[in-house]
Amino acid sequence: MATTHVFVGLALVAPAAVAVPELATPLALGAVVGGLLPDVDLVLTHRKTFHFPVFGLLAAGLAVGLAAVAPSAMTAGIAACVVSAWVHAASDALGGGPEMDPWRNPSDRAVYDHVRGAWIRPRRLIRYDGAPEDALLATVLAVPALVAFSGPVRWLIAAGVGVSLAYALFRRRLVEWVPDWIE
Known part of the structure; x- marks a missing residue:
């Protein structure tokens, strides 16, 4: 779920936001x-075009290093963005495949590894986006962010939950309403 990816990113930066x-x-x-950026490829080759589970680690390390050497609002925001995007891409392998109805016809593709030139297989710890366990995980991950942030950010987090x-x-009923070109 997109919100789960956002809450992961917010949970990761919550300690820095408090500090x-x-x-x-x-x-x-x-x-x-x-947390949202990699899924821009939903209308392209989903989980391949803008998902970088391996290359993203290098980019995240460089962005965090830059923020540590030259701390500012800009470098902190960029580091948070790059780390969240990388974690999003890497964690997609823990769920199901990118198909809209994985409970009917599950694929063996979770996210594309550009380094090896091959798809990483889904681990299915979260069966599909929007599964009950995904909602539970999103809710649990929202807690550190609710504690760390205030004002409009906190209201957006609550709305996201x-x-x-x-x-x-x-979720399972939405598949019937999705246009074929999105798959």
């Missing part, structure tokens, strides 16, 4: 954008 409160907003913004729960409730 350096003046960077909380750029960290939150970076984590949210990075509501969206997660509603999506999980209707």
